[in-house]
Amino acid sequence: MSRGNYSPVTRHTERDLAALLGPSGITVDPEKRAAYSIDETIPRFEREYAADLICFPENTAQVSSVLRYASEHRIPVTPRGAGTGLSGGAVPACGGIVMSMERMNSILEIDMENRTLTAEPGVITSEIAKAARDHGMFYAGDPCSGDISSIGGNAAENAGGSKVVKYGATGAHVLGLEAVLADGNVVTFGGKRRKDVTGYDFIHLLIGSEGTLAVITKIILSLLPLPSCVTDLLVPMPSAASAVKLIPLVMTEGGVVPSSIEYMDRQSILNVERYTGVSVPYSGAGAQLIIQLDGMDRRRLWNEAERVGDICVRNGALEVFVAEDRNARDRVWSIRKLVAEEEWTNSMPVMSKEDVVVPASETARFMEGLPGIMARHNASYNAFGHIGDGNIHITVFPDAAIENEDLHKLAGPMRRELYDFVRELGGTMSGEHGIGLKRKEYADIFLSAPQIELMKRVKSAFDPGCILNPSKLVP
Ligand SMILES: Cc1cc2nc3c(=O)[nH]c(=O)nc-3n(C[C@H](O)[C@H](O)[C@H](O)COP(=O)(O)OP(=O)(O)OC[C@H]3O[C@@H](n4cnc5c(N)ncnc54)[C@H](O)[C@@H]3O)c2cc1C
Incomplete structure (x- = not known):
């Protein structure tokens, strides 16, 4: 970890911050520091970066007093919410203070x-x-x-x-x-x-x-x-390409904007089956979609569900399950939620979790190109996510057992090829997980030199001493 030109956190800092927040408002306990120095990014950044002190402000005045102090003493401050981020945003890249917002929870x-x-x-x-x-x-x-x-x-x-x-x-x-x-x-x-x-x-x-x-x-x-009626359609499709080609038609031909259009590829469904030991209907299908419709009028929603169902069948759907009551809807969504849960409990090392976005018109080309990229990097993968927005999560596994440090190294060339491909299609490298630490080195694939310069100037207008979450986002 490089601490840059920042001042170290000393006993004086501890004493001063305890005076600002009260003794229970800070900790330097090593276990707490370790726990508050990582987020949910896989592979983990643990052992690479560590906060020197965690503070827990309870109100805006305390946040203000800590930041004023940190600016005056040139100590980095990394804000932290619940630490569930997937790009290392809450990881203290230059050490210093982690500011947990958990006590400001009303x-x-x-x-x-x-x-x-x-x-x-x-x-x-x-x-x-x-x-x-x-x-x-x-x-x-x-x-x-x-x-x-x-x-x-x-x-x-x-x-x-x-x-x-x-x-x-x-x-x-x-x-x-x-x-x-x-x-x-x-x-x-x-x-x-x-x-x-x-x-x-x-x-x-x-x-x-x-x-x-x-x-x-x-x-x-x-x-x-609050929408009073909600209906979910579970739609198994013969292939990934047929599933993604269907999506724009729901909105153009069907005249409906669903509240959700989620995607799970065949491997994701097979992972869920292996994890739960329970078979999922049509688990051999190339991909499955969940299309959720909501509204205030039950009859109108029913008509919309029929129209969308027809479009699915005309475009190759193997089946359309309509889940109207709470139990049936929970069963449909539990499969989607289990895709993520299975990944967190899976003992296989993960090389990277990706979050790319491409325009709707390019999702089929993206799906066609993805297997080749993964094969060239000796990796296997499963893909799922918010396909209605063109946002695809890809969980990448190395084909051989590998240590954590090597996973970071292996991920680099794979990401570069993936991101170059995504850029060619008019997409971008993250739809919702952010740049953080994980993707900072790839930002220049997507951001032009004048854009990066502008970002640097915005950063320095807000934070001239660069104490707020340094070494993140801005290339
Ligand atoms: C199982 C799982 C599922 C997920 N699903 C989704 C999903 O569907 N969609 C999605 O977008 N993300 C998802 N995520 C990622 C993550 O939950 C989101 O990025 C979330 O917004 C992070 O919130 P957090 O409170 O955990 O923030 P943290 O991880 O603590 O911090 C994230 C970033 O926000 C900054 N930050 C936090 N609080 C403040 C503040 N008060 N002021 C200024 N900066 C602050 C931090 O410095 C950091 O850069 C998922 C993560 C997991 C583990």
């Missing part, structure tokens, strides 16, 4: 008249969805990690998930932010209003900025009326 207000929910950043995403639901409202941000990730982390990563195709990623639901700048100044962007062209759109500059520009301390989210 839902501050639900305002029915303005249809907004205001929350601190440490609130777990599914608690926001539940609070909205309890008021008959709908929070449409829906990362698959909703039960474990925080809303601050979702905003900082512009988290996507399975409802982006209709409702957009996290940033589409954010109306306002309170944030603390590196020098400790507190700023408020936006508010409970739905329109605002008064000045630059700083909200959407901070969304997806991976903790490199400011620490988010309050978020105003937009709520929608």
